[in-house]
Amino acid sequence: MIAISGLAKKFRVENPKKLSEQDKKDPRLEGRFFHSVKEVSLRCEKGEVLGLLGPNGAGKTTTLRLLSTALQPDAGTMYIGDTDVIKDPVGARKKIGFLSGSTGLYGRLTGRENIAYFGRLNGMNDKDINQRIESLGEKLDMLSFLDRRSETYSTGMKQKTSIARAVIHSPEVVVLDEPTTGLDIMAAKTVIDFIKDLKSQQVPVIFSTHHLEEVTELCDKVTVIDYGETTFDDTLEGFKALSPDGLHASFMASLKQGVA
Amino acid sequence: MWLVFKKELLELLRDRKTLFFMVALPIVVFPLLFGGVTYFMSQAVSEAQTKTLNYAIIGQDYGLELVDKLAGVESLSLQSLETQPIDDEQKKTLVRDGEVDFIVEIPSNFGSDIINTGQITIKVFLNDAQFNSVQSRLSDVIDELEATYQRVAFASLGLNEDQQTGLLNPMVIEKVNVADERESIGAQVGGLIPYFLFLLCLQGAMLPAADIGAGEKERGTLETLLLSPISRQNIVLGKFLTIAFAGVISALVTVLSMAIWGIVLSQGMAIKVVSDFMASIGLLDFLLVFLMLVPIVAMFAAILLALSIYARSYKEAQGYMTPLVFLVIVPVLVAVIPGIELKGVWAWVPLTNVALAIKELIKGTMDYVQLFAIFGSSVIIAGALIAFCVHWFNKEKVLFR
Numbered sequence: 001m002i003a004i005s006g007l008a009k010k011f012r013v014e015n016p017k018k019l020s021e022q023d024k025k026d027p028r029l030e031g032r033f034f035h036s037v038k039e040v041s042l043r044c045e046k047g048e049v050l051g052l053l054g055p056n057g058a059g060k061t062t063t064l065r066l067l068s069t070a071l072q073p074d075a076g077t078m079y080i081g082d083t084d085v086i087k088d089p090v091g092a093r094k095k096i097g098f099l100s101g102s103t104g105l106y107g108r109l110t111g112r113e114n115i116a117y118f119g120r121l122n123g124m125n126d127k128d129i130n131q132r133i134e135s136l137g138e139k140l141d142m143l144s145f146l147d148r149r150s151e152t153y154s155t156g157m158k159q160k161t162s163i164a165r166a167v168i169h170s171p172e173v174v175v176l177d178e179p180t181t182g183l184d185i186m187a188a189k190t191v192i193d194f195i196k197d198l199k200s201q202q203v204p205v206i207f208s209t210h211h212l213e214e215v216t217e218l219c220d221k222v223t224v225i226d227y228g229e230t231t232f233d234d235t236l237e238g239f240k241a242l243s244p245d246g247l248h249a250s251f252m253a254s255l256k257q258g259v260a
Numbered sequence: 261m262w263l264v265f266k267k268e269l270l271e272l273l274r275d276r277k278t279l280f281f282m283v284a285l286p287i288v289v290f291p292l293l294f295g296g297v298t299y300f301m302s303q304a305v306s307e308a309q310t311k312t313l314n315y316a317i318i319g320q321d322y323g324l325e326l327v328d329k330l331a332g333v334e335s336l337s338l339q340s341l342e343t344q345p346i347d348d349e350q351k352k353t354l355v356r357d358g359e360v361d362f363i364v365e366i367p368s369n370f371g372s373d374i375i376n377t378g379q380i381t382i383k384v385f386l387n388d389a390q391f392n393s394v395q396s397r398l399s400d401v402i403d404e405l406e407a408t409y410q411r412v413a414f415a416s417l418g419l420n421e422d423q424q425t426g427l428l429n430p431m432v433i434e435k436v437n438v439a440d441e442r443e444s445i446g447a448q449v450g451g452l453i454p455y456f457l458f459l460l461c462l463q464g465a466m467l468p469a470a471d472i473g474a475g476e477k478e479r480g481t482l483e484t485l486l487l488s489p490i491s492r493q494n495i496v497l498g499k500f501l502t503i504a505f506a507g508v509i510s511a512l513v514t515v516l517s518m519a520i521w522g523i524v525l526s527q528g529m530a531i532k533v534v535s536d537f538m539a540s541i542g543l544l545d546f547l548l549v550f551l552m553l554v555p556i557v558a559m560f561a562a563i564l565l566a567l568s569i570y571a572r573s574y575k576e577a578q579g580y581m582t583p584l585v586f587l588v589i590v591p592v593l594v595a596v597i598p599g600i601e602l603k604g605v606w607a608w609v610p611l612t613n614v615a616l617a618i619k620e621l622i623k624g625t626m627d628y629v630q631l632f633a634i635f636g637s638s639v640i641i642a643g644a645l646i647a648f649c650v651h652w653f654n655k656e657k658v659l660f661r
Contacts, residue, residue: 093489102480104479109267121489121490
């Protein structure tokens with residue numbers, strides 16, 4: 001279970017003169033601070049998949065970074081199961097499998113070494129790591145390239161390795177930041193199948209995306225963030241019901257809701 | 261912590277570029293370069309000294325004895341000039357145009373009776389910008405004549421041998437050096453050794469440092485690492501150890517290769533001096549020199565890591581690190597200034613104190629009590645720098661720039 005409520009995060013603007021015209025119009029800019037996330041709440045129960053939607057720069061990545069303890073929030077609460085993420089970040093990290101949009105691999109290590117390193121950082125022993133890599137490798141169809149240096153990988157191979165790395169320690173919850181962006185259809189399908197598989201294991205998944213068809217295929221719940229605020233947070237059915245003209249219209253409707 | 265260290269090291273070893281700079285460069289490339297330059301230098305020198313030079317003599321009739329002697333030198337060949345030059349300008353032109361390599365002008369007062377001739381000035385026209393040791397070849401001949409004439413002159417004056425030496429060189433200064441050989445050699449090289457060691461350590465630590473901090477940020481692996489359930493201290497310490505280790509190893513590799521190649525390349529006398537000198541230093545002092553490097557490398561590694569983690573990219577990190585070299589040179593140069601010794605305040609100045617201590621150790625005049633001050637100040641500074649690194653690793657502003 002993941003529960004976030006009233007989450008807020010502001011960044012200090014180092015040089016206000018450097019901001020572009022568009023940035024200055026953003027209502028989140030107040031004085032010397034940019035309130036990237038102002039009021040985000042969402043909830044994802046066991047076995048649910050939550051799709052996080054929103055325009056670029058809306059605060060999706062910041063929200064996920066806050067949840068993954070990379071950043072510290074200014075206000076709000078976050079719980080993973082019964083762990084308070086803010087009070088016990090190290091404990092929370094053990095429970096989260098996080099894949100950020102800009103993540104990379106250690107190019108000079110093989111895929112297997114990359115995954116194993118994070119397994120060890122999570123306190124796993126070598127035997128467990130090997131077993132886990134074998135089963136993940138099969139599931140994600142990556143056994144053929146696991147022992148090559150990861151700098152030679154294609155984008156899809158890298159993404160698969162990154163996902164395997166994120167879930168090596170069998171986390172309680174999985175958070176994926178735009179996991180399918182930039183992938184070819186085959187690789188994207190592997191990722192989607194993997195999310196389905198996690199769902200069948202009752203692991204809650206939060207992922208952000210710009211592909212609405214993925215939302216229909218996978219999600220039980222939808223949360224829309226716009227200008228740092230949750231503008232929609234309900235079931236997929238509720239999201240579809242926003243507009244009779246399909247998902248894109250629903251999405252637009254959800255944004256307007258917030259502005260109004 | 262060891263986990264991070266082990267992985268960073270593995271990655272470092274897989275990196276051909278870094279390995280090349282750390283190992284291949286000092287072991288193979290530098291010695292080859294130095295060796296090559298030395299070889300060509302000695303070739304050029306010996307060629308210049310044995311090459312046959314053409315010369316002409318003006319005023320042959322005044323000094324037949326000198327003419328004979330010069331003719332006896334194998335590598336010199338006398339040329340007769342088609343037209344006798346009238347003034348100095350013409351002589352200069354002859355040499356400049358390469359008609360002859362040099363012209364010897366024997367004055368009219370030339371003679372063996374030097375008591376009556378007065379000082380004899382032999383003019384030589386030559387292009388001294390060229391490297392062909394005209395003067396040394398001429399001196400060989402002229403010195404010999406000079407000595408003979410002197411002896412004859414002294415004999416005619418009825419002076420015995422002691423009086424002759426006394427007259428030729430009435431006063432001499434004799435140095436009695438109370439410093440033993442180790443101290444005097446140590447004073448000469450002792451200032452240079454820390455200079456080399458420091459720069460090598462810094463250089464060796466730089467590339468891995470840039471890779472481990474900024475490089476990891478650039479590739480997007482840092483965020484993932486920060487999200488794993490390992491405390492920031494351990495990440496910092498693991499990375500710090502890797503950088504320090506790389507620095508020490510590359511310095512050691514370089515020093516060892518210099519020592520080995522030095523022994524291989526130098527021959528005869530030089531070896532004996534070097535090995536005697538090395539033997540006189542003693543194991544304890546060697547160990548202390550090495551131990552001194554530990555806090556220094558720790559300081560370097562902490563600074564480099566802090567810079568590297570602040571930088572947005574590998575390139576930016578290298579930009580920040582380059583000025584460090586100059587910052588390091590200054591305190592080391594201070595240690596070379598005569599009169600600055602390992603006493604009082606200087607024992608507490610970082611880098612300078614270690615440079616001074618290494619010099620003292622090599623000279624064999626170390627005041628071991630000062631070690632406390634040195635280690636004390638170095639450890640405090642290194643510790644503070646590491647603490648600062650940990651602090652920076654907790655700063656969002658630094659990590660997500």
